[in-house]
Amino acid sequence: MGRAMQKQPDPVGRGETSEHTRTAIADPLEGLSHAYMRWHRFRSNPSALIGGAIVTSVIILAIFAPWIAPFPEHAGDFIDFRNRHAAPSWAHWMGTDNVGRDVMSRVIFAFRISLTLVVVILGIAVPFGVTLGLIAGYFGGIVEIVIMRITDIALALPPLILALAVSAVLAPTLTNAMIALTLLWWNWHTRLIYSITRQLREEPFVEAARLMGASRRHILFRELLPNCVSAITVKTTLDAGFVILIGASLSFLGIGAEPPTPDLGTMVSSGGGYLPESWWESIMPGVAILYAILGFNLLGDGLRDLFDVEIS
């Protein structure tokens, strides 16, 4: 697969060349639907396949946590001192924590927070960043200078420090953490879309639309945006992993979900006090973070390969 296949010429003159004898030549892809071809490529791409499976499992666990988790009540205010610091066993696959709550149940519930972070932060930052990138890339001139220099400034701020600062000024809550991260995330998308748009705006199809009298809005969102979708998808997928990581880092530092709400970063942090004896209390949530991020990264890389084929 990959680029090599692209270079091969149209195998059996599917098009005009053979127009006068078209009946004689079979289309090698005849009867294959788009969906099938896409699925075939997805299937023969191991990283997309594994990444997709991991991401799907995380989403399912988060949505159906109350039904999947073995002890759903352990996600809340639950105390059972007789079972505290219990090592992994058949009853508690990932052991229990310092107040006797089932670590696995809490990990499953914690995915909810992680995914909320992903959806809220990226849901706001990506559309905002993409729109700015399209505008800067297409219009150029003073608009480009203003937008891109602001972007550069925003890129120079270290995200973790800014998030800490915002929480220090306001309050160390989940909402404030999300605000801080959103403020920092849009600029990466602006840069990416800006560079793609700058190349695309010279393409004849954009000029053709302009010569037809198409509005700027049409050119930005109907001509240019669809050509950025694959890049946005890949970047957003990879970002999802980073959001989970940075969200966990913030809650590890004490900015995030209020206890007793299960949160992966908080669990690593509070479990850390019982290392190395009760290793499962911090290692298990850590592995869960690794699992989710690995899934998003594999999926992002896989999607990049898939889109590469499709675009050219």
Place this chain on the structure above:
Amino acid sequence: MEPLLAIDDLTVGFRQYGRENDVLHGVSLRVDPGQRVAIVGETGSGKSVTLKTVMGTLPRPPGYIRSGQIRFDGRDVHSMSARERRRLAGGAYSMVFQDPATALNPVYRIGDQLIDILRAHERRSGNRRSRSETKERAFEILREVQLTEVERVFRSYPFQLSGGMRQRVLIGMALLNRPKLLFADEPGTALDVSTQDEILHLLNDLVDHEGLTFVMITHNLGVVRMTADYVYVMRNGRIVEDGPVTQIFEAPSHEYTRNLLRVVPRLTKRPGAPLAQEPRQSSDNLVDFQKYTKIFAASRSPLRSNRKADVRGADNVNLVVRRGDVMGLAGESGSGKTTLARSVLGLYAPTSGQVMYDGRSVEDQYRSLAFKRRVQMVYQNPGTSLNPRRTVGQILQLPLRIHSLPKEQLPDRVGKMLEQVELPRGYVNKYPHELSGGQKQRVAIARSLALQPDLLILDEPTSALDVSVQERIIALLERLKQEYALTYLFISHDLALMRNFTNRVAIMSRGRIVEQGETDDVFDAPKHDYTRALLSCVPVISAEEEAAKPAIDRAKRQQILLQME
């Protein structure tokens, strides 16, 4: 005589989506030492796959070789080890790539690239040369491909050389290790005709003097006639006909070959070319260039202006396109054809002078929707002029929606537009990449006609297409012109096509119009030396056309072409 290269019953294919598709079906051919062989075919004929299989550069997977044998100099290529094969490439045979702009690495000097190749070959063959010997060999090869100023070329980066010089360097590279067999992929077709002519002469000289054997794949029959002794015609993965070059051109036996020869535009007048014969009564000037000059400044800052480096895209051009004309703009790359065409659309503001459209200056009206309705453009490459992420239906609806056609009429109008360009209505849901080049160009034409314009600017609309597709696109354009009373401004570097499609023509060079007039007059009795030189370079496919070319010897021609620069 033992053939140098013999391919026997070769069947090759690709695996796609779990299916195996053979793209070569039992191809057999032989190349004798010292022979010049051409493999001719259109897109998808399998000529490139054949070449790749022989050279061992077929990507596997997804490619596979089902059966067949390739013998080089009596040895079976497939039974060789990978190492042996690599040694064969670059030593026993080598390859000249099509596009000199991309085949050289832009960040290394020419000299370093040549020396690298020599060193790599020495490592493989084991006999080391001294530093000065290697350098001497590099100079020698540059002289061999008839480059002057070899010292300068040796020290240059690719971008500092002209297209023709780069092509010579590429040929030189291929010859560095004295191969027996030289492959060429579409030699010269990425170049201007005058440069192409020089390159083809060079290749012929090399075969004559160096005892080379030469195999090329090409779609250009004019090139074949100039540089081949023996021709294989391929189609859909099969060789449909083979024979000595005169036999193929004068007495082709296969229907496909005959058809191919028929659709190639001739430099002589085609009997029955409808447009060229039609008398023009109209004196209504639709487009009028009045002393139009457009200078592209080399530096944007007025403080650092560098007049010498400024490019004159158009230099004091006076040109009239009358209503109903098919006006041809011909010239080599960089001659200013496209600058003129884009000025009509208001894309370039004149440095001095002006362009009038229908009595009013383009500058005053190009922003208005009414103007956009009247002037439209068809681009050279439909692959980039159609948005790859939008369906045919969405593409065709755009102009209609901008010009506020009621929504309920859209599907029907789009269907009609497709029928107009002879495409099935069902194509509305297809994406451009699902269409062939010719079909894409049809969609682009339909889009440009959506608003019923007066003037269509055709910027090399067929140069990216196969010649048989070109013929049908030109026929379509001729039909549409009659039906909708269109005026065409047609840009092309293909003079033979120009001859048969336009009724008036302007020959451009360096931003100036060197000659203009009725097409027949310009082609039958060219007045300007440059026109004569250009016409004499065109590769043609019959003795009749050869005789009709202006008689001008190579040295004189070279002098004229250089003068124009």
